[in-house]
Amino acid sequence: MAHGRWHMARLGLLASFVFPAWADAAKQPEQIHIGIGQLAGEMTVHWSTIQESQSASPGDSVVMYGLSADELTRNSTGISFLFQDYGIELRSFRMHVATMTGLLPNRVYYYIVGGNRTGWSQPLSFKSHPISAGDVQSRLPMSYAVYGDLGDYNGQTLPSLLAEARKGELDMVLHVGDMAYDLDSDNGRNGDAWMQDIQPLAASVPYMVSHGNHEANRHFNHYTQRFRNMPSNSGTITFPEYGNVPNNWWYSWDSGLVHFVTISTEVYFASPLAQMVAEQHEWLEADLGAVDRTKTPWVIVLGHRPLYCSCDADCDSFATVNRMGLKQPDGTFKYGLEELFYKYGVDVFIAGHEHNYERMFDVSPMWDPITPWLSGITTGSTVDPPATTHIITGSAGSVEDHEPFTRPAPKRTAKRLNTYGWSKLTVYNASHIYWQQFQTDSAQPPSTWGQVMDASWLVQHHHGPFALHPRRDQVDNSEGKGLHPLDTSSVDMSFFKTGRRLQMQCKHAGHDQELACSDPSLAKQLVSKGRWQYTKLVDAAKPADFV
Incomplete structure (x- = not known):
């Protein structure tokens, strides 16, 4: 992967990151998500460009990043591949993966992904991971x-x-x-x-x-x-x-x-x-x-x-x-x-x-x-x-x-x-x-x-x-x-801030019918507070709902 400085003029971007008309929101990268890299000081990023669904061209797979949203001084060119869905429409579109390297530990980084042809994402940010034992302890x-x-x-x-x-x-x-x-x-x-x-x-x-x-x-x-x-x-x-x-x-x-x-x-x-x-x-x-x-x-x-x-x-x-x-x-x-x-x-x-x-x-x-x-x-x-x-x-x-x-x-x-x-x-x-x-x-x-x-x-x-x-x-x-x-159909609820554990059996025939508990006071309390938890109980006799 290539790394280095890109000048704003080369990208056709203003220094303030006001995107030009060709960076139409409908054409910008989407589904962006990051992951830990294979090496220390790395973060990977994955995104899609749906507008390339009929295109066999490689697309733009660039990530720009830096310690300030106004100074994305580093870049990395990643890979692009054509993704194929096998549903009835056989949709296909481009996916991209790039890696940000040389990240300082425990720092907030800003980044954008995309390229001149596909458009750019809005600025995003993440906090880099610790590297040394000292970095870990401070984190x-x-x-x-x-x-x-x-x-x-x-x-x-x-x-x-x-x-x-x-x-x-x-x-x-x-x-x-x-x-x-x-x-x-x-x-x-x-x-x-x-x-x-x-x-x-x-x-x-x-x-x-x-x-x-x-x-x-x-x-x-x-x-x-x-x-x-x-x-x-x-x-x-x-x-x-x-x-x-x-x-x-x-x-x-x-x-x-x-x-x-x-x-x-x-x-x-x-x-x-x-x-x-x-x-x-x-x-x-x-x-x-x-x-x-x-x-x-x-x-x-x-x-x-x-x-x-x-x-x-x-x-x-x-x-x-x-x-x-x-x-x-x-x-x-x-x-x-x-x-x-x-x-x-x-x-x-x-x-x-x-x-x-x-x-x-x-x-x-x-x-x-x-x-x-x-x-x-x-x-x-x-x-x-x-x-x-x-x-x-x-x-x-x-x-x-x-x-x-x-x-x-x-x-x-x-x-x-x-x-x-x-x-x-x-x-x-x-x-x-x-x-x-x-x-x-x-x-x-x-x-x-x-x-x-x-x-x-x-x-x-x-x-x-x-x-x-x-x-x-x-x-x-x-x-x-x-x-x-415990009773074989009990469920531990613990809905109350006091941490009280409720293990008394409560059943009702349907969601619109009255609750019946082995402890009548518990049934009244549950109904008054609206704390009903519906699940299905399958037993040998017949299905029943219980709380």
Whole structure:
């Protein structure tokens, strides 16, 4: 890529960045989003120019950037490629990727993307990432928005996320799969609209992604192409839809005190991708084994489908496959993710897929062939847990609405919620991180919007392989297997600011009928405050709604 100074006269721009007539808004770059680069001091940017849909020319792929919006003194020329949607209209248009290099740490940079022929974006800005250990210490605490399953329609978390970004409260976004619902819907126009909707967030904060089942069409064509700016360090992938491209299905990067790893939980469920299961497993073991825990003590893995959950049959089927691996002819399992998490001491695994929120404690491997969803054993710890902590945050909002908890809470579960919301991970130092879940459900009273529904410190003084953890022996003596001694259809709500935990069963025959709780005073209180949380309970007798 070429770098250097460009004079304003050469660009045909005024020094004040008043854009000329040819920079028509309809022709300017759109769907702009940034990502962490492969090397320190880098930030990548990806955008589209829809007006080139019938053009085979390479287009303009320039990013100009600098420490002042009035002095964009540096430039980088990236790459352009023709994106092909495979819907009935066979739409195609240009996508562009460029890299800003040589960034000073922890500084606000301004940038524009585009070129003379395609027009330029409006000035945008971001804060560069820390580089040295000293930079990291001066930047702490660092905060990450985390969520999965965010659609274009009913994307109820987006206003809250945009507000958080405008306040400068986010250092990065981690999206664990399922986007737009779907990126390829309406010949890809739904994906275009969603990418435009998230641009105010994704163009100012690195937007790091994993793919989910809703991206699977045509070998994840839309996901693979729309996020070509991810810091791929796992080679390339090749499919007819897009040829040989950098692998953004699984990759890793460092951010502050965290080594993040994105994995594909989806390769386990498509027979044409079966060979990729072994490839990813081999790469993941090498990546986890090479982490320098003195530099990045925290290791957090991101993927779409959970290894443990408690909502429905997914927790027996898909979760078992990702957790244990592919079943072999002799009855054993191979290429399971949990064995690697335990072997290399992965601190947290974060997933989506289930359209709810479930924070779990540490879960050590313990296979239960009779009731697979109750596999694992926990010490119930948030301080020096001797195994990986599992969290599901798939309630960002989409056309598929909520996903009910149809099963009781296992002992490994610390908190379950079924309202729209997003999670925030804040890293304070090498031993302490703080986790929060914010409620953004428009069906709930306005006074509860933005309320913290769950919060917990996670403290770890012994990063590394869990087989060497000083509390490892306590796992064998733990009684943390099986179910909580609660009503089988209970859901923990915690809507009240006092943090009161409401676990009394409440049912009603329909949304227009009177609520009936085992505690009449609770029913009256819920109705008077309008704090109803509707989900579907599927049991052997008949479907019922419960709160």
